[in-house]
Amino acid sequence: MSFFQNTCKPKGIGGKIMVHMMNTGHSSMAEWGFTHMEIQSDNVCLDIGCGGGANVRKLLEKSPYGRVVGIDHSEISVEKSKKINKAGIESKRCEILQGDVMKLPFRGETFDVITAFETIYFWPDISEAFKKVYKILKIGGTFMICNESNGENPKDEKWTKIIQGMKIYNSEQIEKSLEDAGFRGVKVDKTKKGWICAVVKKL
Template sequence: MANFFQNTRKPEGLGGKIMVNMMNSGHARPSKWGFSHISPKVDDHILDIGCGGGANIAKLLKICTKGIVKGIDHSEISVAKSIKVNQAAVDAGRCEIIQGNVLALPYESESFNLVTAFETIYFWPEIETAFKGIYDVLKPGGRFMICNEVDGEREKAEKWTKIIDGMTVYSPTDIEKLLTSAGFNDITIDVELKHNWLCVIATK
């Protein structure tokens, strides 16, 4: 079972295919809560990092009917699933989903109005470098939203870090310090106490 949960970090093989399907359903409630914190414009350009099974890209496409939504994930399986879920938008040129590394985002500076990261920063190496890269690709006034199911303040975090290799759960204070160091300002933090969900929004 522990080996199966390694697929939360990087879905691979049959277990990875099962995991990305589980992500789309299992993350639906915290994702909906996270979306309640933002109001993208219809023509925004948005990047979803660690796009998993593509469900959040689909939600963003429904909101940004005249915009562009891009996704990036380091898992080939996640990219394939995300493209399949959003095939119509991909074919229409409104969506692009690629395999890549958060530490080397292949986008021009000031490309996006919003960057989202749902249930993914736990697995980013050199997280401050990643945050600086996100800062670079955001337009002035653009926002970066982090949404986690674990807020880093309770025993729930330790449970998962023992099971999943390379997982680091950050507290709200940790994230705020890292974002500030990367250049972000106007950082807002919300914790859903019943479920320990965390949403952080930072502005460039």
């Protein structure tokens, strides 16, 4: 397995290095993403594909009286995420689970906020996954997707050849899949760097 395959599902020593790199390397993009949504102090939040847990920690800071759940299919990511969110877990405000986006273990209308940073590239079927997200999001709740690649730079396609199972989506593909899942009023923002953020509410 190539080192970069760890972006999809971190494993072993290479995976541990990768989750550390993701926590630091994606922090600027994540901060930009968070500016596109309002998080209330008592919100119940979910970060899908939580990786090393840096964004779970940010969500805990932004909802000091709420609760945050992180889920990832990588054992290495779950381990790292639990480590950096130890205080939140001990205070019963945080839970980190190992699981699959296609089999989310939550009841309908559970979360006020759901985030997905740098992860939909690896979801087997985003249309079906978005339907599952729609189901567990509360009425009035917010779903945010944030990626470093907006699908408009041909040079980014090299990563889909290096990383098995990776697919880069453009704004039109993301918006259509969200609307197919039942969402309406998708708002998309992009940067000159090629970052993309899509935010939508469940009405």
